[in-house]
Amino acid sequence: MSLISVLARAEAMATGRATPLATARHRHLSDRPLVFVPLTTAGEVGAPLGALVGTDRDEPRLLAVPQPRDRDLRFAFLAELAQVVLPYLESYADDTETEPATRNREKSEVCADAPQIVVANTSAVEYVRLLGRSTRFRRTAEDDPDEPHPVPARVPLLGRWLTHYGERARTPGSALLLSATELLTRHWATGQSNLEDQHLGALLAWVEPPEGMTGIEAARRAESHRGPDGLLVFPPAGPATDPVFDNTVLAPAAARYDAGITGAGEEIARLLAGQMRPTWDAVWRSMDLLRELPEGAHVADRWKRDRWSYTSHRDRVRAGEPPQPRRDDAVSAAQKLAGRETAQVRLEAQEALDDPLVMAGRRLAGEAFAGRVDRVEMAMSEGKVPKPRPLVTVLTQDRPHLDEDAKLYRALPDGRTQQARFVEWAGSGAVLLRVVNGMGRGKVPDPGTVPEEGDEVCWTLFEHAPRGGAGLPEPEDTPWTHGGPPGAAAATVTADTPTAPVAVTESPDLATTEDYL
Known part of the structure; x- marks a missing residue:
């Protein structure tokens, strides 16, 4: 709680x-x-x-x-x-209704x-x-x-x-x-x-x-x-x-x-x-x-x-x-668990972004901070193609748990998420951070993508759109230690019984000399 x-x-x-x-x-x-x-x-x-x-x-x-x-x-x-x-x-x-095709999905209904x-x-x-x-x-x-x-x-x-x-x-x-x-x-x-x-x-x-x-x-x-x-x-x-x-x-x-x-x-x-x-x-x-x-x-x-x-x-x-089977196989169970964990993190982030009262709870927990922009100093990254990396000082009364080079996130008006890095505490209640993306592709940041002096901003330590973990193998590629072949055997579903349940046949372990006194 x-x-x-x-x-x-x-x-x-x-x-x-x-x-x-x-x-x-x-x-x-x-x-x-x-x-x-x-x-x-x-x-x-x-x-x-x-x-x-x-x-x-x-x-x-x-x-x-x-x-x-x-x-x-x-x-x-x-x-x-x-x-x-x-x-x-x-x-x-x-x-x-028809959903248009995306990079990861074809056009679908x-x-x-x-x-x-x-x-x-x-x-x-x-x-x-x-x-x-x-x-x-x-x-x-x-x-x-x-x-x-x-x-x-x-x-x-x-x-x-x-x-x-x-x-x-x-x-x-x-x-x-x-x-x-x-x-x-x-x-x-x-x-x-x-x-x-x-x-x-x-x-x-x-x-x-x-x-x-x-x-x-x-x-x-x-x-x-x-x-x-x-x-x-x-x-x-x-x-x-x-x-x-x-x-x-x-x-x-x-x-x-x-x-x-x-x-x-x-x-x-x-x-x-x-x-x-x-x-x-x-x-x-x-x-x-x-x-x-x-x-x-x-x-x-x-x-x-x-x-x-x-x-x-x-x-x-x-x-x-x-x-649906009586029991999930190892891969299906892992996929469900991973999906629910991702959904939980996503839900917590979205509720905080939608509701100032929920965000207040995250601020009390040190997972976000809000304040007024006190100073903005334009700076460029080092490299062959310098990019804008402005330094922003935010005055706040919150006490976020900021580690060295911690990642920070801010919701932009167009719905995108902007990322910054914590630099240092620049004084009593002053957080110095460096904006690292969300400013466009040019050498000059797009209008409205960099906070200005006097703006009220809210930065979070949690991601706004968390992604799932690494993919899982197919059931036939799952090792036997995790319920895959060669021990799994499924009942055949024929055309005469299209609604028959898929049952997994489990054989008991063979008895050994250690099973007897």
Whole structure:
């Protein structure tokens, strides 16, 4: 946790209201998101109990499983969920635009927009990933007529899409699958712990407490206040349920359903809707609050990466490729890890460049400094072709951690990044640096590329557009010590089973004399 986050939390406790951590919105919000509020059975996370899902905040689609232990009812729930989610996901697939060719990429087609799923908290994000993992390998009656428990035809496809969205959510800055609590905690600091922030009702109580109440009082009420019936006024829907609701209300209703009493199924659906509706409304209210913030300048760039991700998965599905493997091979896992590390560094840099309040945190950490230009002295480099290397003195009250010949970076008005080198401390609060690029190709710097006396500037010690590391070998070129040949053997995917999973056959190590006493 950064120093500015600690200070913001302390201020929230002192004022009784959440403290802003950002002046801009750092995630993309779709004009037509799909909100998904699931509930699971107590003690069995993989057993769905119900869900509210849809794009209309006033008319959500209610899905209910009156008896989660019934396999057929659970599959019917997944089939109904697929009927809602898949048309939404596929509605963006055919609206495309052409990206011009670049030095590293040929002219290509990308979807003009992408579908976005919003859930209540990070536990719901994990549940989306779990649903994908548990359904993408399911066999249908068309795939295998002898399958004892076939699933409806569209369920495996739903699993593939949910898996993709769940995996994409692990990429920092991605907005295909968003958590309302993660969005709010990125932009506001409360006076409670990170674990308590996962209760959406308590989190919203800090962001906008009711009249006459402090954040801590409103959060305590949201977490524990019960009505005359003994049930929570704001159920968690986390997607775990309230134990009191399970024991005193849901269990008797399920017993009536098992006994075949007429109307018991409709009663359970009504009870589940009452548990999920407060969370459903809170998710939409969270998005209302976030839409009031202006979108950060780099948000569109990150959303474009999400659009590419959506387009790539669309192409894999249309090409009939098999589902995602249960486990990544060594190269794929390393590529994902490297990509996420690069995305994290890029996200931190972009958020700081988009938001003065975020940049203030980097300045407090000694990773950037801002100040006024006191003096500019033109100088030239040594060599056969001298180039401009002006010396700039910046007066600052910050205390950046500058090493000898440290690299510094500044964002130019045209979006480019200019680099400089630290020369020395030229006095109390005066930093002397040498600008080394971003001034054009001539002997005279282009107008506006060199700071002038009196300008307010901000230099960072971190790169603005970090690049990934060295490339990785292809799977067939990966050494056996890292999971490559000759030990890897993949199952053959035939034309008759185009959706069959790719399974890796692992042989146990041979027994040796050291294995026996």
